[in-house]
Amino acid sequence: MSENEFQLGRQLFYDPIMSRDQTVSCASCHLQATGFTHVDHDLSHGIEGRIGNRNSMALMNLAWNSSFMWDGGINHIELQALAPISSENEMGSSLNEVVAKLNASIKYKGLYYNSYQDSLVTGQKTLLALTQFIVMLNSYNSKYDKYIINEDKGLFTQQEKNGLNIFRNHCTSCHTEPLFTNNEFHNNGLTLDPYLKDYGRMRITNKPEDSLKFKVPTLRNIQFTPPYMHDGRFENLKAVITHYNSGITHSSTLSESLNNNLQLTHKEEVDLLVFLRTLSDTEFLFNNRFSYPHIN
Amino acid sequence: MVSYTTPIVKLKITPLFNNQSITKNTWYVSSQKDSIQFTKLKFYLTDFQVKSIKGEINTIDHSNYLIDIFKPETLEILLNTVSFNNGDKLSFNLGVSSVINTTGAHSGALDPSNGMFWSWQSGYINFKIEGVSPSSKTRQNKFQFHIGGYQSPYNTIRRFDFVLNKHTTELNLKLEKFFEGAKLAVDNQVMIPGEKASKLATVFFNTLSIN
Numbered sequence: 001m002s003e004n005e006f007q008l009g010r011q012l013f014y015d016p017i018m019s020r021d022q023t024v025s026c027a028s029c030h031l032q033a034t035g036f037t038h039v040d041h042d043l044s045h046g047i048e049g050r051i052g053n054r055n056s057m058a059l060m061n062l063a064w065n066s067s068f069m070w071d072g073g074i075n076h077i078e079l080q081a082l083a084p085i086s087s088e089n090e091m092g093s094s095l096n097e098v099v100a101k102l103n104a105s106i107k108y109k110g111l112y113y114n115s116y117q118d119s120l121v122t123g124q125k126t127l128l129a130l131t132q133f134i135v136m137l138n139s140y141n142s143k144y145d146k147y148i149i150n151e152d153k154g155l156f157t158q159q160e161k162n163g164l165n166i167f168r169n170h171c172t173s174c175h176t177e178p179l180f181t182n183n184e185f186h187n188n189g190l191t192l193d194p195y196l197k198d199y200g201r202m203r204i205t206n207k208p209e210d211s212l213k214f215k216v217p218t219l220r221n222i223q224f225t226p227p228y229m230h231d232g233r234f235e236n237l238k239a240v241i242t243h244y245n246s247g248i249t250h251s252s253t254l255s256e257s258l259n260n261n262l263q264l265t266h267k268e269e270v271d272l273l274v275f276l277r278t279l280s281d282t283e284f285l286f287n288n289r290f291s292y293p294h295i296n
Numbered sequence: 297m298v299s300y301t302t303p304i305v306k307l308k309i310t311p312l313f314n315n316q317s318i319t320k321n322t323w324y325v326s327s328q329k330d331s332i333q334f335t336k337l338k339f340y341l342t343d344f345q346v347k348s349i350k351g352e353i354n355t356i357d358h359s360n361y362l363i364d365i366f367k368p369e370t371l372e373i374l375l376n377t378v379s380f381n382n383g384d385k386l387s388f389n390l391g392v393s394s395v396i397n398t399t400g401a402h403s404g405a406l407d408p409s410n411g412m413f414w415s416w417q418s419g420y421i422n423f424k425i426e427g428v429s430p431s432s433k434t435r436q437n438k439f440q441f442h443i444g445g446y447q448s449p450y451n452t453i454r455r456f457d458f459v460l461n462k463h464t465t466e467l468n469l470k471l472e473k474f475f476e477g478a479k480l481a482v483d484n485q486v487m488i489p490g491e492k493a494s495k496l497a498t499v500f501f502n503t504l505s506i507n
Contacts, residue, residue, distance in 0.1 A: 075418040078400035082408055086415035095409040123409025127401035204417055206490060 009133030042232025163275025189248030391422030445489025
């Protein structure tokens with residue numbers, strides 16, 4: 001990897017040339033200031049006003065993921081971008097088409113030469129460059145991190161400590177520290193949306209035991225990434241906690257750790273919410289290295 | 297690695313239907329009495345190896361080929377970097393190994409921009425057979441088989457081998473065999489990994505033979 005390759009990936013990430021009609025870029029649904037997701041949209045949008053069938057995922061610390069997408073259908077980070085590029089409801093294009101457009105661009109021929117000592121654009125190089133950008137999107141400077149490593153300003157209030165304790169008692173089997181995900185797939189007790197009819201992981205494995213299971217998302221920067229869940233059904237974290245507290249729908253594939261409702265008191269709910277805010281990392285969310293590239 | 301000016305092993309691929317060569321806009325009739333025209337037929341041959349009589353294995357690096365029966369330049373494979381003695385075995389995958397399937401973006405014949413890679417569920421399409429048949433009651437009478445999947449029990453990769461005893465070997469594809477068990481009125485589309493794909497992978501494998 002190199003700085004040039006990272007910068008090429010950054011250009012590609014922010015360039016609507018990736019979509020069939022040049023209207024949608026990766027950043028359209030993955031905005032830096034909101035943890036690289038599409039804030040305030042339950043389902044993501046694509047070209048020609050089309051609407052997808054899932055909530056865009058936040059992008060961070062992805063090098064530690066073992067699979068990608070809500071259903072884990074993508075087995076390697078270098079191949080992830082193929083999905084939105086090819087999806088009819090997202091970018092509506094194909095890697096082949098993108099490569100042809102990039103090969104016709106003097107700007108990109110130069111950037112590819114700088115990265116690979118060869119100006120020929122290929123599918124592999126395009127995916128590798130995007131990967132170089134994506135794997136650098138790492139969030140590790142939250143108040144929580146500073147508290148854990150006892151760094152400067154890393155002091156938790158009593159309320160934040162209470163929240164952390166509640167979190168460790170009830171949430172860490174899936175949202176495991178320090179990534180706040182165990183990379184597994186779980187049915188977390190959501191009712192099936194009758195319109196979307198999305199059975200999650202089962203679509204990939206064809207196994208009934210994977211019905212209604214979705215990837216456990218990270219909780220880092222969770223304060224900035226509403227709405228929540230694979231279909232964006234909860235507008236705020238209060239609604240998420242209410243779901244775990246009293247809204248679990250029981251079914252045969254329900255995650256074992258959710259057999260009992262949380263039954264948190266009102267005070268505990270507030271403490272937990274306060275703790276979740278310590279996972280916000282403004283150094284990451286406002287890092288200029290990851291923002292729209294103002295170079296030409 | 298030594299590079300020879302004349303190829304040491306040459307493989308000539310000949311797609312046939314009832315011993316006729318295959319061209320576009322030509323009708324063929326299957327044993328199921330389905331009339332068929334081919335519009336696309338592509339497949340991967342990868343990971344070539346020579347195994348000597350003594351059992352020594354010589355793996356040919358980067359020996360991955362995407363064959364398109366309508367692109368004559370893809371129907372000849374020249375393996376310049378191996379030598380062999382009569383009686384050695386040449387083997388290769390029909391399809392793409394699970395190792396390649398799980399190690400990210402590859403180049404050349406394996407570049408995902410070649411249209412032989414699924415986007416919503418990572419994995420190579422090991423072969424595509426597309427065409428039209430009046431028996432196929434689908435949009436524009438199309439039939440489409442996109443066969444892939446690298447995970448057991450529905451792995452679709454098959455390994456072919458044969459004994460080398462000359463420099464040029466003809467590899468025939470007897471495509472009538474692919475349609476012997478398939479009634480296109482019923483079976484006209486398989487586009488995902490699974491049991492059907494795995495069965496069709498074996499059927500397609502059985503169309504291969506050495507002349």
